[in-house]
Amino acid sequence: xxxxxxxxxxxxxxxxxxxxxxxxxxxxLEERGPDSAGVAIYDGTGTLNVIKDVGGAEQICAKFGIAxxxxxxxxxxxxxxxxxxxxxxxxxxxVPADGVCVVHNGSFSNHHTVRRELERQGTRFESDNDSEVAxxxxxxxxxxxxxxxxxLHAMATVMDGFYTLLVTTATEFAVARDPIACKPAVIAxxxxxxxxxxxxxxxxxxxxxxxxxxxxxxxxxxxxR
Amino acid sequence: MDxxxxxxxxxxxxxxxANLRELPDGARAVITxxxxxxxxxxxxxxxxxxxxxxxxxxxxxxxGDGPDITVNGFTGWGIGENLMSGVIRVKGSVSQSAAASxxxxxxxxxGDASLRAGISFKGATLAIAGDAGNLTGFMAQxxxxxxGGDAGEALGDSLYExxxxxxxxxxxxxxxxxxxxxxxxxxxxxxxxxxxxxFTHISPEDVTKVxxxxxxxxxxxxxxxxx
Numbered sequence: 001x002x003x004x005x006x007x008x009x010x011x012x013x014x015x016x017x018x019x020x021x022x023x024x025x026x027x028x029l030e031e032r033g034p035d036s037a038g039v040a041i042y043d044g045t046g047t048l049n050v051i052k053d054v055g056g057a058e059q060i061c062a063k064f065g066i067a068x069x070x071x072x073x074x075x076x077x078x079x080x081x082x083x084x085x086x087x088x089x090x091x092x093x094x095v096p097a098d099g100v101c102v103v104h105n106g107s108f109s110n111h112h113t114v115r116r117e118l119e120r121q122g123t124r125f126e127s128d129n130d131s132e133v134a135x136x137x138x139x140x141x142x143x144x145x146x147x148x149x150x151x152l153h154a155m156a157t158v159m160d161g162f163y164t165l166l167v168t169t170a171t172e173f174a175v176a177r178d179p180i181a182c183k184p185a186v187i188a189x190x191x192x193x194x195x196x197x198x199x200x201x202x203x204x205x206x207x208x209x210x211x212x213x214x215x216x217x218x219x220x221x222x223x224x225r
Numbered sequence: 226m227d228x229x230x231x232x233x234x235x236x237x238x239x240x241x242x243a244n245l246r247e248l249p250d251g252a253r254a255v256i257t258x259x260x261x262x263x264x265x266x267x268x269x270x271x272x273x274x275x276x277x278x279x280x281x282x283x284x285x286x287x288x289g290d291g292p293d294i295t296v297n298g299f300t301g302w303g304i305g306e307n308l309m310s311g312v313i314r315v316k317g318s319v320s321q322s323a324a325a326s327x328x329x330x331x332x333x334x335x336g337d338a339s340l341r342a343g344i345s346f347k348g349a350t351l352a353i354a355g356d357a358g359n360l361t362g363f364m365a366q367x368x369x370x371x372x373g374g375d376a377g378e379a380l381g382d383s384l385y386e387x388x389x390x391x392x393x394x395x396x397x398x399x400x401x402x403x404x405x406x407x408x409x410x411x412x413x414x415x416x417x418x419x420x421x422x423x424f425t426h427i428s429p430e431d432v433t434k435v436x437x438x439x440x441x442x443x444x445x446x447x448x449x450x451x452x
Contacts, residue, residue: 179359180340181321181339181340182321184301184302184320184321199261199282199283199301200261200280200282200299200301201260201261201262201263201282202261203261204260204261204280205260214280214299216320216339
């Protein structure tokens with residue numbers, strides 16, 4: 001499994017609420033990923049604040065005071081480990097470049113092959129997690145000048161496997177899914193925000209959700225600030 | 226008799242389903258504040274009417290053998306999974322694997338259905354007013370699927386004896402699915418199903434019928450060299 005939650009705010013008035021909204025979403029996804037959790041918050045100062053820990057999302061959010069954290073964009077992940085160890089280094093989000101944040105639900109089958117190629121080119125890894133390979137590949141493409149949408153389409157031609165990915169930069173918020181789409185994703189968009197989660201129940205308590213446009217994305221969807 | 230109101234915001238899923246199970250035949254129940262909750266109204270065998278007043282989660286009405294269920298919203302994966310009998314009507318759209326493995330009963334989707342609706346279908350009836358995603362009717366063994374809008378890629382892949390009718394366009398057929406001639410019996414069946422589902426936007430004479438070419442699930446000696 002694994003759970004993904006993300007928010008990018010359009011309404012600056014919601015910024016003080018970002019952490020509380022994200023913590024609430026992530027707590028609803030704890031069942032999808034009880035092994036560890038991580039949160040990244042773009043607070044508007046140019047710093048990307050990343051918290052990762054082993055354990056349940058609710059406890060981790062409380063421990064690090066996520067509900068009180070303001071910001072304009074945030075990403076969260078709850079992990080059910082399937083192919084590598086449960087340690088802080090294996091937690092999502094992965095940050096392959098300054099301000100770039102990647103979370104993943106799924107599994108990649110050719111990550112060793114891609115990893116060896118990236119290592120030959122000089123990329124360094126912090127874990128043996130398959131998701132980190134996709135994150136590093138996306139980071140590399142962005143560093144080479146791709147925009148996020150182009151980088152994600154390129155990733156889809158190189159990485160083989162199941163994935164729903166949420167990838168953010170300081171100015172972009174993107175969801176990418178493989179064509180079989182067996183890992184879930186739901187988007188809710190209002191005048192105030194774009195929210196993405198693995199399941200609708202994580203979105204159900206957001207402000208204005210009754211009037212939101214709710215849909216399941218396929219392929220690559222990108223929002224730019 | 227007034228319906229029993231069950232407030233999902235105050236109860237666990239087990240409590241909600243236990244409350245439903247205790248209702249006598251003929252009773253009505255309304256589940257309020259579902260907020261995307263999974264597994265509501267599953268495994269029930271009493272003949273009751275249930276309204277879920279909002280958006281619901283995965284496996285709603287699964288394994289049902291009695292109740293009629295209406296969802297005033299959209300649902301997640303696996304609506305009516307393994308349904309045995311009864312009618313499930315969803316006023317909005319449904320996510321993946323709608324009516325998976327359903328043996329009997331009728332599942333009506335007034336919006337669109339995502340990928341793999343009717344996967345491993347075993348005899349139920351699925352009526353989708355809007356579009357259906359890729360791999361609809363995958364490995365469907367028996368039953369009828371009606372799609373009022375367009376069908377995605379690989380429609381009816383590895384189809385056995387289920388029949389699929391499509392009012393709109395078909396992106397592509399899956400392995401061993403074929404276009405088949407529409408008979409008078411087919412038109413009568415589609416007309417009856419549109420009546421049951423309340424669909425008025427489909428012209429039964431103009432639907433496309435898809436069934437199995439029956440080339441895939443029998444061993445033929447012509448393929449002996451493949452083994």
